[in-house]
Amino acid sequence: MQCEIITIGDELLIGQVVDTNSAYIAKQLNKIGVSVYQITSVQDDKSHILQAFKDAESRVDIIIITGGLGPTKDDITKRTIAEYFNDVLVRDEAVLENIKILWDKYIRQKLLQVNIDQALVPSKAKVLMNKLGTAPGMWLDKGNKTFISLPGVPYEMRTLLSNKVIPKLKEKYHFPFILHRTLIVYGLGESTLAARIESWEDALPKHIKLAYLPNLGKMRLRLSAKGFDENQIRNEVQEQIDKVLPLIEKEFFGYEDEDGNEEAVVANQLTKIGKTLAIAESCTGGKLAQLFTSKPGASQYLKGGVVAYATQSKIDVLNVPEQLINEHSVVSAEVASAMAKNVLKLYKSDFAIATTGNAGPTKGDSNAEVGTVFIAIATADKVFCEEFNFGNHREKVINKGVNKALEMLQKEIFKN
Amino acid sequence: MQCEIITIGDELLIGQVVDTNSAYIAKQLNKIGVSVYQITSVQDDKSHILQAFKDAESRVDIIIITGGLGPTKDDITKRTIAEYFNDVLVRDEAVLENIKILWDKYIRQKLLQVNIDQALVPSKAKVLMNKLGTAPGMWLDKGNKTFISLPGVPYEMRTLLSNKVIPKLKEKYHFPFILHRTLIVYGLGESTLAARIESWEDALPKHIKLAYLPNLGKMRLRLSAKGFDENQIRNEVQEQIDKVLPLIEKEFFGYEDEDGNEEAVVANQLTKIGKTLAIAESCTGGKLAQLFTSKPGASQYLKGGVVAYATQSKIDVLNVPEQLINEHSVVSAEVASAMAKNVLKLYKSDFAIATTGNAGPTKGDSNAEVGTVFIAIATADKVFCEEFNFGNHREKVINKGVNKALEMLQKEIFKN
Numbered sequence: 001m002q003c004e005i006i007t008i009g010d011e012l013l014i015g016q017v018v019d020t021n022s023a024y025i026a027k028q029l030n031k032i033g034v035s036v037y038q039i040t041s042v043q044d045d046k047s048h049i050l051q052a053f054k055d056a057e058s059r060v061d062i063i064i065i066t067g068g069l070g071p072t073k074d075d076i077t078k079r080t081i082a083e084y085f086n087d088v089l090v091r092d093e094a095v096l097e098n099i100k101i102l103w104d105k106y107i108r109q110k111l112l113q114v115n116i117d118q119a120l121v122p123s124k125a126k127v128l129m130n131k132l133g134t135a136p137g138m139w140l141d142k143g144n145k146t147f148i149s150l151p152g153v154p155y156e157m158r159t160l161l162s163n164k165v166i167p168k169l170k171e172k173y174h175f176p177f178i179l180h181r182t183l184i185v186y187g188l189g190e191s192t193l194a195a196r197i198e199s200w201e202d203a204l205p206k207h208i209k210l211a212y213l214p215n216l217g218k219m220r221l222r223l224s225a226k227g228f229d230e231n232q233i234r235n236e237v238q239e240q241i242d243k244v245l246p247l248i249e250k251e252f253f254g255y256e257d258e259d260g261n262e263e264a265v266v267a268n269q270l271t272k273i274g275k276t277l278a279i280a281e282s283c284t285g286g287k288l289a290q291l292f293t294s295k296p297g298a299s300q301y302l303k304g305g306v307v308a309y310a311t312q313s314k315i316d317v318l319n320v321p322e323q324l325i326n327e328h329s330v331v332s333a334e335v336a337s338a339m340a341k342n343v344l345k346l347y348k349s350d351f352a353i354a355t356t357g358n359a360g361p362t363k364g365d366s367n368a369e370v371g372t373v374f375i376a377i378a379t380a381d382k383v384f385c386e387e388f389n390f391g392n393h394r395e396k397v398i399n400k401g402v403n404k405a406l407e408m409l410q411k412e413i414f415k416n
Numbered sequence: 417m418q419c420e421i422i423t424i425g426d427e428l429l430i431g432q433v434v435d436t437n438s439a440y441i442a443k444q445l446n447k448i449g450v451s452v453y454q455i456t457s458v459q460d461d462k463s464h465i466l467q468a469f470k471d472a473e474s475r476v477d478i479i480i481i482t483g484g485l486g487p488t489k490d491d492i493t494k495r496t497i498a499e500y501f502n503d504v505l506v507r508d509e510a511v512l513e514n515i516k517i518l519w520d521k522y523i524r525q526k527l528l529q530v531n532i533d534q535a536l537v538p539s540k541a542k543v544l545m546n547k548l549g550t551a552p553g554m555w556l557d558k559g560n561k562t563f564i565s566l567p568g569v570p571y572e573m574r575t576l577l578s579n580k581v582i583p584k585l586k587e588k589y590h591f592p593f594i595l596h597r598t599l600i601v602y603g604l605g606e607s608t609l610a611a612r613i614e615s616w617e618d619a620l621p622k623h624i625k626l627a628y629l630p631n632l633g634k635m636r637l638r639l640s641a642k643g644f645d646e647n648q649i650r651n652e653v654q655e656q657i658d659k660v661l662p663l664i665e666k667e668f669f670g671y672e673d674e675d676g677n678e679e680a681v682v683a684n685q686l687t688k689i690g691k692t693l694a695i696a697e698s699c700t701g702g703k704l705a706q707l708f709t710s711k712p713g714a715s716q717y718l719k720g721g722v723v724a725y726a727t728q729s730k731i732d733v734l735n736v737p738e739q740l741i742n743e744h745s746v747v748s749a750e751v752a753s754a755m756a757k758n759v760l761k762l763y764k765s766d767f768a769i770a771t772t773g774n775a776g777p778t779k780g781d782s783n784a785e786v787g788t789v790f791i792a793i794a795t796a797d798k799v800f801c802e803e804f805n806f807g808n809h810r811e812k813v814i815n816k817g818v819n820k821a822l823e824m825l826q827k828e829i830f831k832n
Contacts, residue, residue, distance in 0.1 A: 285709020293701020
């Protein structure tokens with residue numbers, strides 16, 4: 001069963017908005033056995049949208065459309081859908097009722113005609129009620145093909161997808177089971193890893209696909225398979241994993257969680273062992289803390305963090321001795337270690353991690369070469385630090401710093 | 417002049433990776449007057465890629481391809497390009513030399529055949545040397561059409577795009593000038609705004625396009641125009657802005673910066689007036705700090721921040737009196753104000769901002785309703801706080817909190 005995702009909006013094509021919806025939809029569809037054949041982003045333009053519908057219908061069974069459902073004039077998706085289905089727009093009273101409820105609760109202004117018009121839907125469409133927003137989702141059958149239109153606002157789209165779309169798709173189609181298992185491998189470049197596992201890879205059964213996904217200092221090795229017998233698929237993939245693991249014994253780190261979040265591995269383990277974490281960040285600037293706090297449940301294990309960006313703040317807030325900074329420079333193992341130890345004390349946590357480095361483009365407060373990063377980990381009874389050079393591109397240095405910090409943290413926490 | 421972006425990779429279609437490259441490329445191309453007609457993400461599959469090339473060539477003049485250029489077996493882009501151009505792959509000695517240099521510097525292992533093979537390029541291609549990585553960019557002319565293939569690693573792609581692709585495109589084509597001006601409007605819903613400016617919008621000249629871009633609590637109103645006479649375009653758009661501003665006088669906040677980053681407005685102003693900022697975050701969890709530190713130059717104005725996630729850390733690190741928390745709850749105006757005042761003192765900054773709230777999904781340490789957020793701003797001589805409810809979706813609450821904090825901060829800082 002194949003799907004195509006069509007995202008509509010000039011804002012995508014001028015680069016004002018990054019399309020995060022498609023990846024989310026693709027991931028959720030994959031879990032139920034629907035492959036995404038293609039993702040197509042098109043303009044707010046009727047003839048372009050119609051062409052995209054036609055092309056997609058010729059290629060796949062399920063067409064998911066997002067975007068273009070707001071109340072204003074640049075939104076033409078609904079009228080274009082009606083035209084594509086030789087249909088007319090009619091008012092849906094339940095949608096109008098929902099709009100009124102949202103309006104009373106959040107806007108408290110007079111309902112305008114454009115808002116009332118949001119209750120217009122193609123007469124052939126089944127409404128997917130969107131309780132979080134005024135634009136309804138729509139489901140249109142065309143024989144064995146299905147068109148689904150969802151609002152572009154990410155949390156509205158996500159909620160409709162989980163609560164309405166996935167259950168209805170499972171009702172209509174009989175899906176194969178798709179399994180992805182992703183192995184995290186540290187310390188091997190893409191080509192070295194490929195050479196190491198070449199004979200295993202060459203012997204992989206045809207229906208098990210392998211992909212190398214490099215990501216700043218780590219590799220993800222993804223095995224994918226699909227079929228109607230879930231147990232068989234699981235066993236076959238496990239069998240291949242059992243074969244490859246001995247080849248990467250030292251470098252294999254673990255499995256990626258379902259959503260690909262490495263911090264989730266740390267979060268889950270900390271929650272499981274009932275320990276807490278504090279974070280002191282200089283060059284990573286809050287990105288580590290933000291990764292953890294973006295997910296629910298962070299209050300279970302995260303005490304908090306300090307973004308000690310300016311040198312003086314390392315002294316004022318983290319009590320790093322000024323003399324230590326003068327002697328070793330603010331980008332040094334000594335300062336990183338002091339930051340980790342002190343943030344551990346400040347937050348009374350079980351683990352602490354600290355980063356200090358120079359992400360560039362200029363040298364800033366230290367004389368350290370651009371790209372130099374020190375990462376230290378402290379626990380009640382010890383502190384240790386590693387030095388890295390992540391090259392001369394700011395974004396890369398920050399991201400590699402975050403990845404490496406997560407790696408060190410994982411290694412330390414899993415000892416417990 | 418129109419372009420199509422083709423991004424290649426199974427990882428995009430299973431949702432493991434969000435395609436951020438396309439938005440970046442689109443934004444850069446727009447600046448030189450190239451419109452992106454469509455963005456298409458396809459699988460690592462020869463026939464699918466060939467079809468996408470063919471379709472794109474029939475629609476546009478410039479085809480930019482990213483992804484599928486790594487050293488391992490799942491990468492077939494280069495061979496497919498050679499096939500599409502009836503070409504053969506030949507070794508490029510300069511590319512091989514670059515690979516050897518990178519290898520010696522960063523990998524320090526034996527060069528493998530797969531790495532040597534990265535120096536293979538279609539004989540008809542002009543190489544765009546990628547000094548940051550081993551996969552070269554490629555430029556292929558086909559009459560007046562151009563195919564450009566770039567590596568998928570974002571910072572490699574970005575560097576090649578700026579340094580090689582844009583200059584070469586400007587040499588080959590004569591581009592019109594494209595202007596986007598984006599007005600930030602606070603406090604009006606999409607439909608209320610649309611009704612307010614309806615007669616102005618209806619009278620817009622045909623070649624000036626208007627788009628409404630809602631984003632959690634604020635609206636962006638984008639005017640776009642293109643033509644060969646830059647001055648004329650600028651004047652015409654300015655004329656329309658001068659007409660619309662009186663209609664939204666109270667709600668108009670300012671213009672979005674070129675890259676759409678609202679924090680850049682705060683950052684630039686702070687740098688300009690030589691003042692500093694400190695941040696205390698509870699529910700926004702480091703996201704505010706991370707927004708500022710992700711860009712170079714943050715050390716000019718950002719002293720740092722505290723992520724006081726656990727209640728106890730507000731007491732231990734930010735010296736919020738325990739009694740205040742007991743009396744008013746941890747999610748309260750009193751606590752937010754104390755956090756802002758104390759982080760100002762701690763970091764000795766000129767401005768401070770603090771967030772405390774309940775992002776959900778559960779009530780956590782406070783009894784505040786999910787979605788309740790208090791945001792406080794402190795300066796040397798005052799502190800004030802506002803209360804919000806951002807609904808019951810965690811991601812939305814955090815993002816709205818960040819947006820609202822930036823809005824309050826902008827308003828306060830621009831008074832100076």
